[in-house]
Amino acid sequence: MAKLTKLDDIVSLCKRRGFIFQSSEIYGGLASCYDYGPLGVELKNNVKKAWWKNVVQMRDDVVGLDCSILMHPMVWKASGHADKFADLIAECKKCNTRTRVDHLKDKTNEHGEEHTEHVAIESVSGQNLINKICPACGIVGQFTEPMPFKLMFETKMGANIDDSMTIQLRPETAQGIFANFRNVLDSTRVKIPFGIAQIGKSFRNEVTTKAFIFRTREFEQAELEFFCEPGTDMDWYNHWKETRFKWYTDLGLKKENLRFREHDPDELAHYAKGCVDVEYKFPFGSGDWQELEGIANRTDYDLRQHQRGMRTLNKWYENDRDLSKIELASEAEDYNKGPLSYFDEQKKERYIPYVIEPSAGMDRSTLAFLVDAYDEEEVRGETRNLLRFHPALAPIKVGIFPLVKKDGMPEVARKIYDNLKKYFNCFYDEKSAVGRRYRRQDEAGTPFCVTVDGQTLEDNTVTVRDRDSMEQARITTDNVLNYLRGKLDM
């Protein structure tokens, strides 16, 4: 079985085979950023394709979307990210514990206020914390100068420096879906229940990253916002829970390495009615169960928040476009009939739909598929290393070889290769012994290899060798494409 027992082994495997490299490695690397190599990009693209096929293509009730990464600043005011994602943090000099300044309790007032107020960065210095207690060790007033933390990446939009606008890189793709809810309703004839799906990059300035690609600052999400009628939401929550779990196992992840983890009620965001993580057991370390995907019942929170956001727009202009100076407008009395509501033609009633959100990390699941596929086995006293990828995920589908590099075999093999590569990713190889070429493809996880041999020249047949069993079938050259299509389900 797999001998990957440390994260280092996996990092090494990823680099050696061209799956994942450290970003900017020739310059000493850039923390928390990684690049996908030639095999890695194929694998990850296949993971994304498999998600899209399962969540969009094969369903009548989901449509796709691809939003811009840069969005109007008010999007993040309404979603709550602008406030929640900007904090002042002070560190206790005694125990090195870092705490949000607005969470610190006063020595004289140990009841502690609710920390909803926004703390202006200029107004707080270490001196102001002289009476504050460290929640970890109880020491009073031993804090460092507060450090401002911004969890969203900022950039400037507009080439004119004096007239440019601060914009955030999205910390999740979901808000782009909510912002387009009305557009999709008006342009596609969808009816509730229906979903909008999107795959794309998101950015978060995590306080700590670490652990290879499990928590990176730039990452790719596949998110579905599934809109349904209030009251039916828990049924859909359970539907997506099952559907999403099955997706992983159908693509070959071993069941014993997958589990659900339901969030405790006190762990839930205040608007969420339920949340479950799909976790994968990576074969290393102690904290080995890692989240691949979260499935949440977000209720009608997001659409209601954006209705409030739309009502706040003028205030934003009036306050020099400074988000920190404004409060989100209160909710309209008849918010149910607002611009982001839905009119049910049959029931003749208008409501804000509830949302079930399966949100999957594409980088994490790509790595899980890679790690799970890794295998070592003894063959005639030698170790055979291979990746047992599901055919849909394999970066290369077929290797094509001439048995030897003479007697016209390369020409015939090339011709087969030129034909097959129109249909799937193929790799042609005529270097060194054929056994070595088989093993090289095993390492890349290629499910099938086609070999042209002496018999091919006589009766127009080739051998097709199976990665997992190493068995060969003899097929007529004309039938190779159909044979492989059947085996690969493509």
Next chain:
RNA sequence: GCGGGCGUAGCUCAGUGGUAGAGCGUCACGUUGCCAACGUGAAUGUCGUGAGUUCAAGUCUCAUCGCCCGCUCCA
């Protein structure tokens, strides 16, 4: 952010102040011809980066970047 460990060829690693190394992998030629064969040969190094100490630094010191482990943080 704190504590600990690490950084030498594509990978795994040796090299304890004095000429930059091995195995695997890669490439070429020969041989073999269906599962990592063999022989011969070759290429590949800012020793993470920058300073310092020294006649001399991969080796000692400092800083810095990056990675791993444990806390912490985050969700």
